[in-house]
Amino acid sequence: MNITVWCENYKQMREGRVKEAYPIGMGETIAAFLEKAGNKTTVVLQNEGDDGQQLTDEILESTDVLFWWGHCYHGKVSDELVKKIVRRVWKGMGIVFLHSAHLSKPFRALVGGPCTLKWREVAEKERLWFVEPNHQIFEGLEGEYLEIPHEEMYGEPFGIPQPDRLLAIGWFQGGEVFRSIAFFKRYYGKVIYFQPGHETYPVYQDPKIQKLLTNIAEFVKPDKWLTEIDCPNVQPLEPIEKSN
Amino acid sequence: MNITVWCENYKQMREGRVKEAYPIGMGETIAAFLEKAGNKTTVVLQNEGDDGQQLTDEILESTDVLFWWGHCYHGKVSDELVKKIVRRVWKGMGIVFLHSAHLSKPFRALVGGPCTLKWREVAEKERLWFVEPNHQIFEGLEGEYLEIPHEEMYGEPFGIPQPDRLLAIGWFQGGEVFRSIAFFKRYYGKVIYFQPGHETYPVYQDPKIQKLLTNIAEFVKPDKWLTEIDCPNVQPLEPIEKSN
Amino acid sequence: MNITVWCENYKQMREGRVKEAYPIGMGETIAAFLEKAGNKTTVVLQNEGDDGQQLTDEILESTDVLFWWGHCYHGKVSDELVKKIVRRVWKGMGIVFLHSAHLSKPFRALVGGPCTLKWREVAEKERLWFVEPNHQIFEGLEGEYLEIPHEEMYGEPFGIPQPDRLLAIGWFQGGEVFRSIAFFKRYYGKVIYFQPGHETYPVYQDPKIQKLLTNIAEFVKPDKWLTEIDCPNVQPLEPIEKSN
Amino acid sequence: MNITVWCENYKQMREGRVKEAYPIGMGETIAAFLEKAGNKTTVVLQNEGDDGQQLTDEILESTDVLFWWGHCYHGKVSDELVKKIVRRVWKGMGIVFLHSAHLSKPFRALVGGPCTLKWREVAEKERLWFVEPNHQIFEGLEGEYLEIPHEEMYGEPFGIPQPDRLLAIGWFQGGEVFRSIAFFKRYYGKVIYFQPGHETYPVYQDPKIQKLLTNIAEFVKPDKWLTEIDCPNVQPLEPIEKSN
Numbered sequence: 003m004n005i006t007v008w009c010e011n012y013k014q015m016r017e018g019r020v021k022e023a024y025p026i027g028m029g030e031t032i033a034a035f036l037e038k039a040g041n042k043t044t045v046v047l048q049n050e051g052d053d054g055q056q057l058t059d060e061i062l063e064s065t066d067v068l069f070w071w072g073h074c075y076h077g078k079v080s081d082e083l084v085k086k087i088v089r090r091v092w093k094g095m096g097i098v099f100l101h102s103a104h105l106s107k108p109f110r111a112l113v114g115g116p117c118t119l120k121w122r123e124v125a126e127k128e129r130l131w132f133v134e135p136n137h138q139i140f141e142g143l144e145g146e147y148l149e150i151p152h153e154e155m156y157g158e159p160f161g162i163p164q165p166d167r168l169l170a171i172g173w174f175q176g177g178e179v180f181r182s183i184a185f186f187k188r189y190y191g192k193v194i195y196f197q198p199g200h201e202t203y204p205v206y207q208d209p210k211i212q213k214l215l216t217n218i219a220e221f222v223k224p225d226k227w228l229t230e231i232d233c234p235n236v237q238p239l240e241p242i243e244k245s246n
Numbered sequence: 247m248n249i250t251v252w253c254e255n256y257k258q259m260r261e262g263r264v265k266e267a268y269p270i271g272m273g274e275t276i277a278a279f280l281e282k283a284g285n286k287t288t289v290v291l292q293n294e295g296d297d298g299q300q301l302t303d304e305i306l307e308s309t310d311v312l313f314w315w316g317h318c319y320h321g322k323v324s325d326e327l328v329k330k331i332v333r334r335v336w337k338g339m340g341i342v343f344l345h346s347a348h349l350s351k352p353f354r355a356l357v358g359g360p361c362t363l364k365w366r367e368v369a370e371k372e373r374l375w376f377v378e379p380n381h382q383i384f385e386g387l388e389g390e391y392l393e394i395p396h397e398e399m400y401g402e403p404f405g406i407p408q409p410d411r412l413l414a415i416g417w418f419q420g421g422e423v424f425r426s427i428a429f430f431k432r433y434y435g436k437v438i439y440f441q442p443g444h445e446t447y448p449v450y451q452d453p454k455i456q457k458l459l460t461n462i463a464e465f466v467k468p469d470k471w472l473t474e475i476d477c478p479n480v481q482p483l484e485p486i487e488k489s490n
Numbered sequence: 491m492n493i494t495v496w497c498e499n500y501k502q503m504r505e506g507r508v509k510e511a512y513p514i515g516m517g518e519t520i521a522a523f524l525e526k527a528g529n530k531t532t533v534v535l536q537n538e539g540d541d542g543q544q545l546t547d548e549i550l551e552s553t554d555v556l557f558w559w560g561h562c563y564h565g566k567v568s569d570e571l572v573k574k575i576v577r578r579v580w581k582g583m584g585i586v587f588l589h590s591a592h593l594s595k596p597f598r599a600l601v602g603g604p605c606t607l608k609w610r611e612v613a614e615k616e617r618l619w620f621v622e623p624n625h626q627i628f629e630g631l632e633g634e635y636l637e638i639p640h641e642e643m644y645g646e647p648f649g650i651p652q653p654d655r656l657l658a659i660g661w662f663q664g665g666e667v668f669r670s671i672a673f674f675k676r677y678y679g680k681v682i683y684f685q686p687g688h689e690t691y692p693v694y695q696d697p698k699i700q701k702l703l704t705n706i707a708e709f710v711k712p713d714k715w716l717t718e719i720d721c722p723n724v725q726p727l728e729p730i731e732k733s734n
Numbered sequence: 735m736n737i738t739v740w741c742e743n744y745k746q747m748r749e750g751r752v753k754e755a756y757p758i759g760m761g762e763t764i765a766a767f768l769e770k771a772g773n774k775t776t777v778v779l780q781n782e783g784d785d786g787q788q789l790t791d792e793i794l795e796s797t798d799v800l801f802w803w804g805h806c807y808h809g810k811v812s813d814e815l816v817k818k819i820v821r822r823v824w825k826g827m828g829i830v831f832l833h834s835a836h837l838s839k840p841f842r843a844l845v846g847g848p849c850t851l852k853w854r855e856v857a858e859k860e861r862l863w864f865v866e867p868n869h870q871i872f873e874g875l876e877g878e879y880l881e882i883p884h885e886e887m888y889g890e891p892f893g894i895p896q897p898d899r900l901l902a903i904g905w906f907q908g909g910e911v912f913r914s915i916a917f918f919k920r921y922y923g924k925v926i927y928f929q930p931g932h933e934t935y936p937v938y939q940d941p942k943i944q945k946l947l948t949n950i951a952e953f954v955k956p957d958k959w960l961t962e963i964d965c966p967n968v969q970p971l972e973p974i975e976k977s978n
Contacts (some may be wrong), residue, residue, distance in 0.1 A: 081325070092360045092405065094868065105477070114358040115433050116336045116475045126486050129971065131646045131667050136826065136922045136958040146647060157480065158619045158659065159634060161336065161433045166408060166899075171646065171659060171667045175972075177483030179619050179659045179667050189359050189405045190868045226868040231360045233349070236401065239421030239861065240907075242370050338624065373727065375890045375911050380582065380678045380714040390891060402863045402903065403878060411654075415890065415903060415911045419728075423863050423903045423911050434624045470624040483617065484663075569813070580848045580893065593965070602846040603921050604824045604963045614974050645968065649824065649921045654896055665971030677847050677893045719848045721837070724889065727909030730858050 003223050004042050006065040007033045008057060010072040011047040015201060023204040032069060032100075035212040036219060048075050054083035062090055067219050070109070071199065073102040084108050091191035092231055096222025098215070101199035104156075109195065112188050113162055119180070120157035123200070126175040128153040130182055130198065134169050139183070139217040148210050154200035156180045162195070172197060192222035247285050247467050250309040251277045252301060254316045255291040259445060267448040276313060276344075279456040280463060292319050298327035306334060311463050314353070315443065317346040328352050335435035336475055340466025342459070345443035348400075353439065356432050357406055363424070364401035367444070370419040372397040374426055374442065378413050383427070383461040392454050398444035400424045406439070416441060436466035491529050491711050494553040495521045496545060498560040499535040503689060511692040520557060520588075523700040524707060536563050542571035550578055555707050558597070559687065561590040572596050579679035580719055584710025586703070589687035592644075597683065600676050601650055607668070608645035611688070614663040616641040618670055618686065622657050627671070627705040636698050642688035644668045650683070660685060680710035735773050735955050738797040739765045740789060742804040743779040747933060755936040764801060764832075767944040768951060780807050786815035794822060799951050802841070803931065805834040816840050823923035824963055828954025830947070833931035836888075841927065844920050845894055851912070852889035855932070858907040860885040862914055862930065866901055871915070871949040880942050886932035888912045894927070904929060915950075924954035 009029025014020060016027070024031050033043040044065075046056045052075070062068075068087070072079070084107045091097050091112060099109045104117045128150040132140050157178030165184035172182035182197035196218065199205045206212065253273025258264060260271070268275050277287040288309075290300045296319070306312075312331070316323070328351045335341050335356060343353045348361045372394040376384050401422030409428035416426035426441040440462065443449045450456065497517025502508060504515070512519050521531040532553075534545045540563070550556075556575070560567070572595045579585050579600060587597045592605045616638040620628050645666030653672035660670035670685040684706065687693045694700065741761025746752060748759070756763050765775040776797075778788045784807070794800075800819070804811070816839045823829050823844060831841045836849045860882040864872050889910030897916035904914035914929035928950065931937045938944065 088358075089360075111355065112358045114332075114356045114430075116333075118475055118477045120478055120480045122480050122482065124482060124486050126482070129665055129667075133646055133648075133669070134919075135647050136960070138957060141958070155480075155482075158621055159623050160621075161475075163407075163430065163432055164410060164655065167652065168656065171669075173661060173665060173667045175482075175484065176486055177617055177661060179617075179661045181621070181659075186358075186407065187866075188407055225870060226873070228868070231362055231405075233362050234364055236364045236366050238366065238368060238370070238399075238419075240419065242368050242420055373909055377890055377892075377913070378675075379891050380716070382713060385714070402865055403867050404865075408899065411896065412900065415913075417905060417909060417911045421861055421905060423861075423905045425865070425903075431622075469626060470629070472624070576846075577848075599843065600846045602820075602844045602918075604821075606963055606965050608966055608968045610968050610970065612970065612974050614970070643968075643970075649963075651895075651918065651920055652898060663970075663972065664974055666968075674846075674895065676895055719850055719893075721850045722852055724852045724854050724887075724910075726854065726856060726858070726887075726907075728907065730856050730907055 003066045003219065004044070004064050005033070005036050005067045005069065005219060006044045006046060006057070006061055007036070007069045008046045008048065008071065010075050011049050012074050013050070019202040023202060023207070028071065028201060028206065031206055032215070036216060039216040041219065048072065048078070053078055053080040057083060059086070062086060065090070065095060066223050067096040067098065069098045069100060070103045070106060071100040072106045073201070076106050079107050081107070084111055088112055089231060091193065092189040092228065094190040094224035094227040096192045096219070096224060098194045098196055098218055098222060100196050104195065112193050113186055115163050116161040118161040120178065122155040122176060124155070124176065125152040125203070126155055127151055128198065129173040131171050131173060132169070133171055134167065137169055139169060139214060139221050141217055142213055143210055148214070150198055150205055152203040153198055153205065156197050190224065190226065190228045194218050194222055247310045247463065248288070248308050249280050249285045249311045249313065249463055250288045250290060250301070250305055251280070251313045252290045252292065252315065254319050255293050256318045257294070263446040267446060267451070272315065272445060272450065275450055276459070280460060283460040285463065292316065292322070297322055297324040301327060303330070306330060309334070309339060310467050311340040311342065313342045313344060314347045314350060315344040316350045317445070320350050323351050325351070328355055332356055333475060335437065336433040336472065338434040338468035338471040340436045340463070340468060342438045342440055342462055342466060344440050348439065356437050357430055359407050360405040362405040364399070364422065366399040366420060368399070368420065369396040369447070370399055371395055372442065373417040375415050375417060376413070377415055378411065381413055383413060383458060383465050385461055386457055387454055392458070394442055394449055396447040397442055397449065400441050434468065434470065434472045438462050438466055491554045491707065492532070492552050493524050493529045493555045493557065493707055494532045494534060494545070494549055495557045496534045496536065496559065498563050499537050500562050501538070507690040511690060511695070516559065516689060516694065519694055520703070524704060527704040529707065536560065536566070541566055541568040545571060547574070550574060553578070553583060554711050555584040555586065557586045557588060558591045558594060559588040560594045561689070564594050567595050569595070572599055576600055577719060579681065580677040580716065582678040582712035582715040584680045584707070584712060586682045586684055586706055586710060588684050592683065600681050601674055603651050604649040606649040608643070608666060610643040610664060612643070612664065613640040613691070614643055615639055616686065617661040619659050619661060620657070621659055622655065625657055627657060627702060627709050629705055630701055631698060636702070638686055638693055640691040641686055641693065644685050678712065678714065678716045682706050682710055735798045735951065736776070736796050737768050737773045737799045737801065737951055738776045738778060738789070738793055739801045740778045740780065740803065742807050743781050744806050745782070751934040755934060755939070760803065760933060760938065763938055764947070768948060771948040773951065780804065780810070785810055785812040789815060791818070794818060797822070797827060798955050799828040799830065801830045801832060802835045802838060803832040804838050805933070808838050811839050813839070816843055820844055821963060823925065824921040824960065826922040826956035826959040828924045828951070828956060830926045830928055830950055830954060832928050836927065844925050845918055847895050848893040850893040852887070852910065854887040854908060856887070856908065857884040857935070858887055859883055860930065861905040863903050863905060864901070865903055866899065869901055871901060871946060871953050873949055874945055875942055880946070882930055882937055884935040885930055885937065888929050922956065922958065922960045926950050926954055
């Protein structure tokens with residue numbers, strides 16, 4: 003499976019605490035464990051001033067599953083690229099929105115909600131509870147939750163439509179809860195929102211989180227592609243007796 | 247309740263078969279029966295070349311429920327207006343997409359799917375079956391279905407996300423079926439898709455259809471408005487003991 | 491609206507900590523605030539050895555909404571009574587399962603799951619987050635959560651089917667989360683599961699909880715009754731040409 | 735995968751039109767094509783007077799997927815067997831309810847609704863439309879619908895809870911529609927209702943229907959088994975500071 007990892011790359015992503023958490027880069031880290039699991043990966047970094055031109059048609063058209071991490075540059079992504087991504091999801095591409103991608107243009111375009119939430123950054127503990135413990139995304143993970151020692155808090159109400167399936171709920175030390183893993187089907191394509199992953203904590207370095215994301219990629223990968231997004235004019239299958 | 251009826255007004259809407267079906271105009275007809283039921287209504291016609299400028303901020307900001315019928319001019323509606331409509335739905339405004347509005351920009355933006363379908367125009371019969379017969383939108387309608395003597399066929403697969411509730415399924419004489427009334431919740435706002443209403447047949451002149459649409463307006467009207475679409479930064483509700 | 495409150499009445503419900511929390515009795519307390527809100531209420535206590543005979547056909551047949559609190563005597567409720575309750579829900583009666591009623595026979599019969607969960611009784615704090623803050627059951631409650639100072643912990647995974655709507659999620663001091671208010675539609679009837687309410691804490695004495703439960707009664711009350719639960723044999727609506 | 739096929743075997747199932755449609759028996763026919771597809775199958779026939787004793791604990795405990803066709807003898811199935819089946823589904827067993835099994839005890843116990851419907855037997859045509867065309871159960875089937883030349887009509891309203899996914903809608907020649915393939919998740923187990931299959935028409939002899947049912951078996955097969963159906967008492971994961 004071809005996985006493309008879109009990752010924002012603002013200046014602070016390459017220094018200080020983020021560099022400590024992700025020495026080779028966050029997008030590169032995600033790609034590395036997905037590659038190790040047997041996938042072919044491409045990393046697309048969104049640098050300052052980029053509108054998404056690096057996610058070329060060629061890359062997009064060969065992508066089976068797209069991971070999307072963004073934060074400061076949501077508004078810079080061109081509407082034209084958003085439309086292309088959305089159409090490819092409708093045709094079957096899986097897509098995984100990570101953490102602050104809740105406000106990204108493609109996520110809002112796909113789910114149709116504001117995707118607003120409460121937040122706080124005090125390095126608190128999160129515990130991610132599996133609501134549907136036998137779902138394939140939790141395969142190989144022991145127990146019924148994952149602990150994340152330090153995470154940014156995201157709290158309800160989360161302005162998403164009711165998901166097709168709610169898969170995990172996050173408990174935060176400071177007193178909030180969050181629908182942390184939610185699945186939405188959008189015609190042929192599968193969409194996952196995945197809350198953990200603030201850039202200053204090494205969340206995606208955790209082997210359990212890596213296993214979970216690898217399973218998620220497997221879950222959202224397309225089984226069948228839609229060939230055309232169109233409204234065909236068709237002949238009657240049964241005789242129409244003219245009445246009047 | 248303030249209801250605004252958006253109705254496309256391409257040239258043929260004022261002559262020939264459409265004029266026969268709706269002598270005073272389709273938008274005006276819809277507004278008239280909603281007005282008669284006790285609502286305050288405003289009609290906004292989209293003429294050739296209009297991008298939606300007639301749906302002014304003033305009208306939109308005082309609208310509780312928006313009905314939307316469009317067909318040829320979907321692409322002309324400005325993206326800016328679409329954003330305003332979507333945001334007002336998130337805040338609580340009800341919206342009812344009629345018939346060919348399945349491909350309208352606001353509907354696609356709110357549900358996140360392509361909303362494609364099959365179609366055929368041979369004046370065939372449709373029978374609209376109530377799947378959830380005790381839902382408030384069917385109040386006062388006897389029986390378990392409505393018959394529409396002549397309608398354009400819309401057929402599955404319909405490229406919508408799974409609705410929050412499927413309320414009615416259409417049977418077509420020519421052999422197809424369709425999820426004809428579907429409800430989607432989008433944050434504070436309620437969204438209904440309503441399939442009947444091809445412009446060349448007097449569907450909205452039928453008292454039963456008028457009762458159904460009047461009930462639908464009542465169902466989607468806002469009970470509470472969201473004041474701000476934002477992501478507040480909040481303090482912990484519980485003490486955060488620093489661990490490390 | 492006629493509300494019947496079914497409440498278990500094992501010996502310890504009338505002494506010690508439960509008596510402190512509910513001097514007049516728990517069922518009587520629930521009935522009192524619902525009565526004060528304008529409803530007509532009947533309390534049915536299940537004493538030791540009772541199989542439900544006090545919930546007579548006469549009471550059940552005049553009940554619009556049934557509240558159900560049970561714990562030790564679930565197994566004593568007769569299967570015949572369960573069938574009657576379930577059928578009345580299918581016909582339109584609203585039903586609210588309180589706290590330990592998650593394992594009651596009628597709840598399991600209506601939702602079709604084991605309804606198992608994790609639990610712990612250490613008088614910890616719960617915070618009940620409103621996931622759908624504009625839902626009518628939260629009308630008149632300020633803020634986005636309720637705090638319950640002492641509650642028995644109920645934790646995920648909760649063995650219920652995916653609810654028709656998830657309305658609130660509980661945060662527990664000890665580290666768990668729970669789908670605390672969940673709505674299920676069962677043909678004409680509305681079913682709510684409501685987690686707070688361990689008998690040794692005065693949860694149902696809290697005016698906010700009382701407001702919430704009063705709103706819930708209003709939400710689940712029947713709008714239309716089904717007359718018959720049957721499978722009618724019907725004539726074709728369209729001519730059937732014999733093919734072969 | 736071990737598949738058990740439960741099939742009612744009232745006297746008329748072995749003579750006349752049913753014998754013409756299924757010379758070796760209906761249950762045996764279903765088992766034969768599932769066996770051919772690589773599964774290990776067991777047929778359990780329910781003869782007059784049987785209460786289900788042939789579906790022994792040994793067979794049930796080794797069943798991965800259970801197909802259930804019943805009609806006249808629903809009431810004869812013992813409540814004890816129903817409980818065992820339901821518990822095994824909760825633990826992971828897949829179950830497929832065929833046609834008249836809509837009124838079977840295990841189906842009603844699992845979905846929690848009356849499962850009533852309209853019906854008519856005039857050998858009319860049904861067309862089964864795929865609502866979610868890229869779902870794995872439609873893999874290998876060309877087109878967007880299946881035609882069934884002669885079928886008993888089952889019509890809406892169908893007294894089921896809203897399914898977790900609606901997969902197909904049936905169109906009937908006589909004017910009705912039906913939610914013909916519906917999926918329900920019940921804790922670890924997957925439940926499918928499948929409407930086609932009246933005993934006097936050779937529906938299950940159609941290679942396309944056989945392919946569809948073979949895919950369905952694959953879809954509902956358990957991926958993970960629940961070991962215990964219980965409510966564990968657990969220790970706090972976080973310190974509980976005593977407040978008062």
